[in-house]
Amino acid sequence: MTEPKENRGERLQKILAAAGVSSRRKAEGLILEGHVQVNGQVVTELGTRADPDRDHIRVDGKLLRGREQHRYYMLNKPRGYVTTLSDPEKRPTVADLMAKKRGPHAESARLYPVGRLDYLSEGLLLMTNDGNLANQLSKAAAGVEKTYLVKVAGVPSAESIDQLRRGIMIDRGRLNEARSGRRDRVVTAPAKIEQVRGGDNPWFELTLIEGRNRQIRKMFEEIGHHVEKIRRIGYGALRLDVSPGDFRELTAGEVMALGRAAKGLKVTPKQRLPEFAQLKKPVPPKKARRRVPGDHRRG
Incomplete structure (x- = not known):
């Protein structure tokens, strides 16, 4: 039949x-x-x-010339670039950045960003021509962990930080006609957050499983603090390891890890970004005094 x-x-x-x-x-x-x-x-x-x-x-x-060979890149998006392929305001885009870096003789694979970082944010951004994987990772149900370093103005109280950990109500960004044109509000999912540098403008390490529009800025605004900088340094099992404006192709193992994350499977990064250590400024261990033969002083 x-x-x-x-x-x-x-x-x-x-x-x-x-x-x-x-x-x-x-x-x-x-x-x-x-x-x-x-x-x-x-x-x-x-x-x-x-x-x-x-x-x-x-x-x-x-x-169409058949299936295109899939490419996967980690880009360190600098501040001042739009996460899109073209911009009506003629601002520089991540597509422009990668095309310039790859040069005129690079393969013509059309790369698309996975997820978004706003114009003023920076850090880890996935670029690929694998539309299926990009679509799966973009779905909120995947629950892929995204880790950020966030610098805020002023020092939030411990109670406010606990509020962010539990989930906080923020502006969803869309109008609700049934409620006289007021904007919808939504409670964020629980987040992991810890302070990694003190001072008048502290830095926090924040891990989310959501990707709502301007979510991080809205979360801190709700507790009364303006966000000065946002840098994404983790996406699933990936950790940012290239300089601002640079990129590298992912390994086969990293692509497999992304595929697992897209299916909702928990993937734990094997190492932490060296930048964490730079922010926390750990005290180096004391060097043991080298004993010289004949030196009988007690150490």
Whole structure:
């Protein structure tokens, strides 16, 4: 018995993501807007399936050349870059940064950021052309741990920090028409937080399993403190180990760890970032006095 055509192959948005055209979510938009053709026919239904090895699939007239080799990078995003591929305000983007660093002779893989860091934030950002993995990691259900160093103005009280650990109500960022146009409020998930440097403007190490818009800034604003700097230094099992503006390709083991995290499996980093030690300024151990033959003084 012949398998019905609608049940053969893969979903079209998955094929586009695997080919590096876009993330799966953006691929859905391309389909709905009529940018995609399969064997000469415009497709606008998200449930459409196709065979990338047999069907001719075009996006805006350009023929897909099959599955693109997946690439995975860790980028240390500097402050003052937008986490997107293009910006209507013409601000520099992470895509511009990587294209410039990789040079004109690099492979033409179209890389997309996983998650976001706002314009003023810096640190670890994943860049990949693997749309499936990016989509899985972006889902809140994955619960991937993200670790940040946060510098705030003023010294929060111990009670306020405990409030952040338990979860605090913040502005969700969207209007609720049923409540006279007021913005929705939401309680954040419990967070891990500890102070790593004191002073009038202390630094905190903060680990979240969420990624709400401007969440960290809103959390500290709720307890009365302005956030001066945010630096992401951990994502799942990854720890930031490149200089600002630089990037490196992930190892096969790191990619496997990301895949496990995307499935909701707990992955623990094997080492901590050296920057933690720099912030905490540990006291170096005293060196033992070397005994010289004939030296009878007591140490």
